């Protein structure tokens with residue numbers, strides 16, 4: 194095969210490489226060190242969305258990636274631009290989001306001299322990237338871009354940073370389109386699971402009397418929700434999911450126990466506590482799940498399916514480890530298990546027990562007697578008006594947990610939140626990214642008042658770029674999740690958790706060119722949401738809810754699942 | 760196997776180990792010779808709370824590949840988890856957890872010791888016994904180079920210390936697989 198070598202500026206080659214990777218949209222903010230890249234963007238057929246803060250650009254890239262499964266891309270300049278990206282990079286690392294971050298760096302002759310706007314961003318981000326590249330030769334630029342996309346999107350996905358010194362992106366090179374897989378001798382992500390281990394897992398499952406299938410974000414990453422359903426439904430296997438896995442199994446369903454973990458259902462947590470076999474699929478035994486590690490699922494043996502070998506036995510030792518892509522392993526496991534013709538009757542006792550828990554501890558709340566809007570009711574209204582089928586992004590706090598509990602996500606990539614890092618302010622920019630990726634879908638950001646103010650400059654991004662996201666603000670006047678902890682575990686000594694009367698959200702939205710609306714009556718929530726959804730352009734709906742409601746049930750810090758409260 | 764009779768696996772029979780081996784491990788890593796590789800490895804150890812006992816870096820016969828040898832205590836760290844985390848670094852090409860009986864490992868150390876007219880003879884004798892070399896001499900001190908297993912170097916240090924150890928520098932171990940008897 195012959196490839197044409199085209200002489201061009203390295204910054205133009207960078208854009209060519211992005212296009213060759215199928216990129217259509219990038220998010221970012223320019224500055225001195227990445228001016229050549231922005232000059233190249235002037236001609237490139239890439240749509241650039243100018244965020245109002247680099248953190249916003251980063252979360253938008255994440256939202257884009259989570260909604261579409263494609264790699265999200267964000268640009269920032271050197272120094273403060275790059276350091277502003279760090280939160281988003283760390284967020285993408287914790288939640289395994291395929292993203293590529295491209296930062297400008299000072300000229301090579303200035304590197305190491307404390308030059309103007311110099312920050313060692315490869316050094317700063319080293320602990321929170323899947324990999325990073327510092328360009329030292331302009332010819333590396335397209336190569337590193339291709340490698341970055343390959344690394345970001347394969348195996349366990351994650352953020353990759355490419356740091357490009359200003360002078361090198363101005364240099365002329367010969368651009369050669371990439372051919373074939375990049376040469377990365379130290380990078381071999383596993384794909385196929387070991388069939389012997391899969392058979393062993395099938396046999397263990399066939400002999401289990403109290404099994405639980407515990408799925409996580411890895412199923413969504415693998416685009417293996419269908420395979421996961423098929424596996425779970427191949428017998429009457431009880432299913433629970435982490436916050437990150439929601440949507441991988443269609444809720445509600447008779448085999449669905451609800452989410453597990455700190456704010457999961459009692460049924461799901463009690464089932465884990467009493468299980469004799471737990472099959473973990475693309476889930477990483479986070480401490481929000483295990484809580485008191487020494488007392489986590491004390492009766493269970495573990496099958497652990499994960500693409501990242503380092504996750505296996507990291508927190509909880511696995512009896513049957515299976516390293517591989519969930520999309521490859523699950524169908525094999527389903528068929529191996531099917532061949533064993535396991536006796537479904539063996540699960541009857543278990544289902545009786547589960548049914549008793551479900552009956553005794555349903556998820557619920559006490560509705561107000563007046564017109565006050567309970568936060569849980571707000572989520573129920575959200576579910577109703579969106580028919581359970583919107584893309585919902587979320588901030589971090591009580592509202593996030595209520596949404597995870599009460600919005601029955603039934604398909605993947607519809608619930609986009611920050612789980613691992615728990616980044617307040619994730620919701621709005623992520624919604625912008627998701628809407629750019631999925632323009633035909635309804636995208637609602639369920640915001641918290643403490644969170645939204647942290648990124649409210651991104652209202653301008655949506656307004657100026659005409660990205661019609663809807664923000665439904667659960668306004669409780671508090672950083673509610675922290676207030677809850679102070680109430681329950683710090684003797685009600687409330688410190689710095691009130692939000693006061695600022696801002697007037699409707700006016701703020703209007704100032705940015707959005708439509709602003711407010712709702713204070715529980716009987717009007719659904720109508721208000723309907724109106725917001727039907728109004729063109731970006732809309733903020735300020736829903737004033739009960740101020741001091743607590744999110745229950747919960748496993749307190751240091752407690753075991755069986756000691757849930759509330 | 761007939762349908763309807765799954766092979767018996769009693770769940771009770773499934774076991775897991777503790778992950779701790781209780782002995783010293785020598786890990787030999789082949790890494791890409793690229794900027795920042797050592798920082799990535801050091802950073803990984805720091806943030807995961809793994810303690811490195813010794814670490815050496817040097818070239819291999821391939822200029823694009825360097826060898827890093829590090830020793831860690833398998834009584835404190837689950838070595839399996841350490842190697843799996845190391846494998847996630849894109850620049851790490853290969854990791855070998857060296858089997859003690861199939862490994863030749865050596866360390867070099869330099870000792871500067873006080874040496875009076877009276878003690879000089881004894882120190883030189885020790886050096887002889889340990890096949891060490893005197894590499895520098897002054898009126899009041901001797902500098903000695905010792906190579907060997909790290910136990911041997913520890914032993915030499917114990918012998919020499921009473922004479923007045925002024926300074927010591929150790930390289931940390933490097934290791935390589937023993938050739939098989941037939942090859």
Ligand SMILES: Cc1cc2nc3c(=O)[nH]c(=O)nc-3n(C[C@H](O)[C@H](O)[C@H](O)COP(=O)(O)OP(=O)(O)OC[C@H]3O[C@@H](n4cnc5c(N)ncnc54)[C@H](O)[C@@H]3O)c2cc1C
Pocket residue numbers: 287288289348349350408409410411412414415434435436437438452453454455456457474475476477478479481482498499500501504517518519520589590594611612613614615616674
């Ligand atoms: C306020 C707050 C409260 C929270 N409370 C809860 C709670 O009550 N319950 C809860 O569940 N979480 C809760 N979380 C989220 C929690 O912190 C973790 O983010 C979450 O539990 C991790 O989900 P996961 O195990 O599915 O892993 P993820 O972070 O989604 O990781 C995915 C796993 O799948 C693997 N994987 C990736 N791709 C593949 C593939 N192709 N094939 C196979 N495996 C793959 C990865 O290696 C990784 O191990 C809370 C977060 C916040 C902010």
Ligand SMILES: Cc1ncc(C[n+]2csc(CCOP(=O)(O)OP(=O)(O)O)c2C)c(N)n1
Pocket residue numbers: 588589590591592593615616617640641642643644645667669671672673674675
């Ligand atoms: C950037 C950041 N700072 C601080 C925290 C700690 N924190 C977790 S939840 C929370 C309160 C969130 O308040 P709000 O957005 O109003 O949500 P609510 O809990 O009231 O629904 C805080 C401060 C965090 N997760 N992220």
Ligand SMILES: [Mg+2]
Pocket residue numbers: 590641642643667668669670671672673
């Ligand atoms: Mg709040």
